[in-house]
Amino acid sequence: MQIEFLGTGAGSPGKFRNVSSLALRLLDEINSVWLFDVGEGTQHQILRSTIRPRKVDKIFITHLHGDHIFGLPGFLSSRSFQGGNGPLDIYGPKGIKEYVNVSLRISESRLAYHITFHELPKDTDGLIFEDNKFSVYAAPLEHRITSFGYRVVEHDHPGELMVDKLSALGIPSGPVYGRLKKGEVVTLDDGRTIDGKDMIGRAQPGRIVTIIGDTRKTANAEKLAQNANALVHESTFGKGENKLAKSYYHSTNTQAAQIAKQANAKMLLLNHISARYTGKMAHELEKQAQTIFPNTKVVKDFDVVDIPFIKD
Amino acid sequence: MQIEFLGTGAGSPGKFRNVSSLALRLLDEINSVWLFDVGEGTQHQILRSTIRPRKVDKIFITHLHGDHIFGLPGFLSSRSFQGGNGPLDIYGPKGIKEYVNVSLRISESRLAYHITFHELPKDTDGLIFEDNKFSVYAAPLEHRITSFGYRVVEHDHPGELMVDKLSALGIPSGPVYGRLKKGEVVTLDDGRTIDGKDMIGRAQPGRIVTIIGDTRKTANAEKLAQNANALVHESTFGKGENKLAKSYYHSTNTQAAQIAKQANAKMLLLNHISARYTGKMAHELEKQAQTIFPNTKVVKDFDVVDIPFIKD
Numbered sequence A, B: 001m002q003i004e005f006l007g008t009g010a011g012s013p014g015k016f017r018n019v020s021s022l023a024l025r026l027l028d029e030i031n032s033v034w035l036f037d038v039g040e041g042t043q044h045q046i047l048r049s050t051i052r053p054r055k056v057d058k059i060f061i062t063h064l065h066g067d068h069i070f071g072l073p074g075f076l077s078s079r080s081f082q083g084g085n086g087p088l089d090i091y092g093p094k095g096i097k098e099y100v101n102v103s104l105r106i107s108e109s110r111l112a113y114h115i116t117f118h119e120l121p122k123d124t125d126g127l128i129f130e131d132n133k134f135s136v137y138a139a140p141l142e143h144r145i146t147s148f149g150y151r152v153v154e155h156d157h158p159g160e161l162m163v164d165k166l167s168a169l170g171i172p173s174g175p176v177y178g179r180l181k182k183g184e185v186v187t188l189d190d191g192r193t194i195d196g197k198d199m200i201g202r203a204q205p206g207r208i209v210t211i212i213g214d215t216r217k218t219a220n221a222e223k224l225a226q227n228a229n230a231l232v233h234e235s236t237f238g239k240g241e242n243k244l245a246k247s248y249y250h251s252t253n254t255q256a257a258q259i260a261k262q263a264n265a266k267m268l269l270l271n272h273i274s275a276r277y278t279g280k281m282a283h284e285l286e287k288q289a290q291t292i293f294p295n296t297k298v299v300k301d302f303d304v305v306d307i308p309f310i311k312d
């Protein structure tokens, strides 16, 4: 599981940062890539990355501002052109379906796959997707228009059956292993009773990634970020610009750091960086945030950040 | 007058060629830039050029395929964001207005300027714009969907009043100069009669630039290209692929060269080059076309081609 940042800028493309998009790489886990926001030029960035468009099977849109969606029709077309034919799900605020469908209809683009749209009601607050490996939650943020934060939760990996221990006890492999792995209490032919729970190693807690799109400082960001292994948070403004940030419905680096701290997140990745912050100043944004939340990084386009399991 | 190529590729963006867009730079003539097609990432290309978005006051769309229009909403938004507030005209096939308006509405983009849409009926064949410096003509091509070629005609520059000749004749400057410049016959106070036409230098014929979007070989391309100083023509396929080109509604390099020759064009600029043609093979496309029309160039992104006057 890695996050690959495809566009880390704010508002309009700059020479060094493209508009918003990031890829949650779940290749080892489910052989998929999920995109969060698809600003103009995202397909160009993907071309310069190792991501294959056909692997993208879910797209989550935080909000409908152009810098977060104008790359969507082009990406969808190229995914088809490059042989992608698996179904695709798109989650986002109401309007995303009309935008995509009108763009595809007017351009007479025919896709080789089906898109299922999941338009989230404004007051969505909770689970929006679940399968046997992942759950995704959404909650509204505070932006000029409807904007969602997303929380991706990997299900815990159950502990492994301790085969060494079983064979030391002289229990041969067979159907009984399956029952023990399920945690059942099993009575063996020789009369011994074995509790499966004693034969299973420790479960590995799944990872949590929270992606907070454009927003003012808001309680829902903290809620979505609870115990996250990685919190990606917008950082359009710098320390001391709280008033400016509030009036533009954006956040500062230090507000993001406060949220990471209060939420007990493990890592903070700041994006949506204004072109006002060039290389050195972006480093300054990072240092300011680190005084509040030490494990903070201001990310750049093409940064790939690994999300490790927490070992205790 | 120069043509700056912003995207010279076909279909989808490649590592070396972006999707379609070119700028006709009329800065010396009318302090304007006109765009022809606006594929995704055009605003990114402009960022790497010397073009200022606010100078763009006309956009001509050849056809509505995604690789020719998906950069339009982003460009329009950034033009506004970067201080552009002058009105803008967009010409193109029916549908361009809905595409732009839906994109701007859904993204809640508010522009600081007014757009006038000129949706051209399918059978448009003739003048679509005229002012005192330029005329623009359009005619349908043969593509899978409605596709127009455009012919931009600079009006002839009238000859200069031959001031040296007038002063040699002892005619002092004054209101009479204005009348002579208009070509009037003037009787001077001393009784001499002077024909203004004799006092005006030779007119400088204006330049003609023809832009042929995606199309099969078609007679209208030749008509639009008559005596053009520069003919920009798509070249999706190579020599010998006429059948393939026809079935995909595209042209080959040699078909484009034949059109340039038959139309008595002065220069042929081939674009819409498939990613199948890498550097060396693109050079081969150029050489093949040159056997038919010597002054041919396969253009690359960011090429700037000057369109000189023809001196005789």
Ligand SMILES: [Zn+2]
Pocket (backbone or CB within 6 Å): A010, A011, A020, A065, A067, A068, A214, A272
């Ligand atoms: Zn944004």
Ligand SMILES: [Zn+2]
Pocket (backbone or CB within 6 Å): B010, B011, B020, B065, B067, B068, B214, B272
């Ligand atoms: Zn095309």
